[in-house]
Amino acid sequence: MISVAVVDAKTPGNVGTIARAMKNFGLTDLYLVDPPDLDRDGEAYGFAGQAREDVLPNAREVSFEFLVENFHTVGCTAITNEDDRHHVRYPFRTPRELAESLRGVSADTCVVFGRERIGLTNEELERLDEVCSIPASADYPVLNLGQAATITLYELRSLTVEETQHPTEIARAPERDIEALHEQFASLVDAAGLVEEKRPKTVRLWRRLLGRAHPTTREVSTLHGVLRRAENRIREP
Structure with missing residues (x-):
């Protein structure tokens, strides 16, 4: 089982966007650490699409301790270390590599996203089990929180969605x-x-x-x- 957690999000719209991405790619369990106010008439529900019906209203507000104690945790960050001299943000997997590594693993996993401006702190990452980062241009590697979550969850879809909408084989004519x-x-x-x-x-x-x-x-x-x-x-x- 794969869950998603968002730590200290400042913008309700980003929470809604993440909930929508979860709905797109077959995830249902959303955990929120120190969330903003999620008014049902506000932008969180406005951005959530059909996730406003189940994912978002069923989101649980929990502590960071709860995530650490109950899940195999994967912290998502844009800033990484280049080698093993610094272990907080190294080694890291890309979202695709993460999906492959989780295939067949029975442990409940929670993918943890941080704040819009600074992401997860070093102190938080130190307490998480793995680090995941999206390869991007060195000139501007930082993605919007909603974008980062959508890309990561898309790569995890092979573990959460039975892909029946898009055939994998081309029906070549006789x-x-x-x-x-x-x-x-x-x-x-x-x-x-x-x-x-x-x-x-x-x-x-x-x-x-x-x-x-x-x-x-x-x-x-x-x-x-x-x-x-x-x-x-x-x-x-």
């Missing part, structure tokens, strides 16, 4: 249909009157292009119809 499309294109090239010696190369380029595209059945059918109509238009007396 080869006989693709070959028929190649033949239709070759016929169009002939009808267009392309210079004879250039026709084989043009047909080959088309085959290579389509080969990389892995078209679906619907795409092949649509292209076939367009090419056929174009050829018929060309051949009209």
